Amino acid sequence: MIYQSTRGGHTAADTAAVLEGLAPDGGLYIDPALAGRPFDWRNCLTLPPLGVAEAVLRHLLPGFEGMGELVRRAYAGKFETEELTPLVQVGDEYVLELFRGPTSAFKDVALSMLPQLITAARRQEGVTDRIVILTATSGDTGKAALEGFHDVEGTGIVVFYPDGGVSPVQRAQMATQEGGNVKVCAVRGNFDDCQRGVKEAFAAIGSGDALKGKGVRLSSANSINIGRLAPQVSYYFLAYGELVRRGRIAVGDPVDFCVPTGNFGDILAGYYARLMGLPVGRLVCASNANRVLTDFLATGVYDRRRDFLRTSSPSMDILVSSNLERLLYLAAGGDGALVAGCMERLSRDGVYTLPPEPMAKIRQVFSGFCCDEAGTEAAIARVWRERSYLCDTHTAVAFSAAWDYEKQSGGSAPMVVLSTASPYKFPAAVLKALGGDLSGDEFQQMETLERLTNVPIPKGLRGLKEKPVLHTDVIDKEQILPYVLGLIDRKEV
Numbered sequence: 001m002i003y004q005s006t007r008g009g010h011t012a013a014d015t016a017a018v019l020e021g022l023a024p025d026g027g028l029y030i031d032p033a034l035a036g037r038p039f040d041w042r043n044c045l046t047l048p049p050l051g052v053a054e055a056v057l058r059h060l061l062p063g064f065e066g067m068g069e070l071v072r073r074a075y076a077g078k079f080e081t082e083e084l085t086p087l088v089q090v091g092d093e094y095v096l097e098l099f100r101g102p103t104s105a106f107k108d109v110a111l112s113m114l115p116q117l118i119t120a121a122r123r124q125e126g127v128t129d130r131i132v133i134l135t136a137t138s139g140d141t142g143k144a145a146l147e148g149f150h151d152v153e154g155t156g157i158v159v160f161y162p163d164g165g166v167s168p169v170q171r172a173q174m175a176t177q178e179g180g181n182v183k184v185c186a187v188r189g190n191f192d193d194c195q196r197g198v199k200e201a202f203a204a205i206g207s208g209d210a211l212k213g214k215g216v217r218l219s220s221a222n223s224i225n226i227g228r229l230a231p232q233v234s235y236y237f238l239a240y241g242e243l244v245r246r247g248r249i250a251v252g253d254p255v256d257f258c259v260p261t262g263n264f265g266d267i268l269a270g271y272y273a274r275l276m277g278l279p280v281g282r283l284v285c286a287s288n289a290n291r292v293l294t295d296f297l298a299t300g301v302y303d304r305r306r307d308f309l310r311t312s313s314p315s316m317d318i319l320v321s322s323n324l325e326r327l328l329y330l331a332a333g334g335d336g337a338l339v340a341g342c343m344e345r346l347s348r349d350g351v352y353t354l355p356p357e358p359m360a361k362i363r364q365v366f367s368g369f370c371c372d373e374a375g376t377e378a379a380i381a382r383v384w385r386e387r388s389y390l391c392d393t394h395t396a397v398a399f400s401a402a403w404d405y406e407k408q409s410g411g412s413a414p415m416v417v418l419s420t421a422s423p424y425k426f427p428a429a430v431l432k433a434l435g436g437d438l439s440g441d442e443f444q445q446m447e448t449l450e451r452l453t454n455v456p457i458p459k460g461l462r463g464l465k466e467k468p469v470l471h472t473d474v475i476d477k478e479q480i481l482p483y484v485l486g487l488i489d490r491k492e493v
């Protein structure tokens, strides 16, 4: 299977695309023929969860050998339930719980699979170098990536997080990570400093010969990698199949999905499912106060020239949604020059306007809604009081958007709200919304929340406070490159 860059000419086999991550021209890898290749989606609905993942991944990444085994290694026994992503009816809506993986975040779905794809690609491409993953994280991605890559042969992983910039629970999750090929390091600075430092390390190492003769090459676990996007397509089929099994819909009826969105990977996976034939109705893009996508869908103008707001749903605090580039490419009928032009204007001027035709195509499927901090809090409280369901801040933003969409459209199709994190990852914000007692640290707040709601704390988060801290390194932001080179020299990752 030949993948193509969203910005034009560059191509790569699917295995090479997974190893590379980003195309050399700065574009994202995409299958230009996706919509035209037939997929037996009806049969897919009858398969067990691992079978669905295998069928979907074989279709999207056909160059990979032994996909069934890769899927089994990624998921079997690692999630709380065999359904992987359970569907729960909550009032008039359905909630698709994507957070039942080992780190209680939806990133687990993709980051359990990515290491398997990277090691398989390495083998098939005949690469003997070890692959060292560098990741900057604002919280969730770091832990999910560590969990996915620890002790995976032929790989190592280094995670950088802002010192004092992640929640105590997130910090404890990362600092207690076991494994012989992992390293976690705090950086004196904010998330942007971490991200910039990692990007500069990639650039410096990529253009020079710092790694020459060391048998190591670098890669990234960021969601621009097609190997991170593809595994997320499966759960749209799982949710739809479950609604059929429960008699809520007949095969062929449309189902709407509402997705709490940051980098646009999760919701784009829903569009992929639609292109593969699944009767996905509307895709509702939910944003918090950083409403750049809501405005884009309303006006056709993407404008990142605005203040970055810190909210209680931090994984959605983002002004440049990388995966939107793949949607632009698809909506523009594969016009790489148009995409490259938009991306160039975005980086130079901070703004671009999409021409009316591709914009109309996007609006046929996507709607955008947003809510502020008060709206997020109100949604958590309402879902708990009226429906006895405890949701996290990101899921609350999605509920709010789903209600707004239903009010506006009078929607008749079932609505599936994607839930991306356990409420116990954000205990302070959730407790506050419920009017609970906020005294003590985050670990005590978790226990207060459990006593108040009787919803059990996930296994991976309980007892975190007692686990031994294994990672204590703290460096200045200028030290990221020498730190990485030192680890590689000492063979610590």
Ligand SMILES: *Cc1c(COP(=O)(O)O)cnc(C)c1O
Binding pocket: 105, 106, 107, 140, 141, 223, 260, 261, 262, 263, 264, 265, 266, 267, 315, 316, 394, 420, 421
């Ligand atoms: C990453 C993340 C999101 C956003 O997903 P995208 O694919 O980046 O749009 C939403 N919620 C949580 C909890 C996340 O970790």
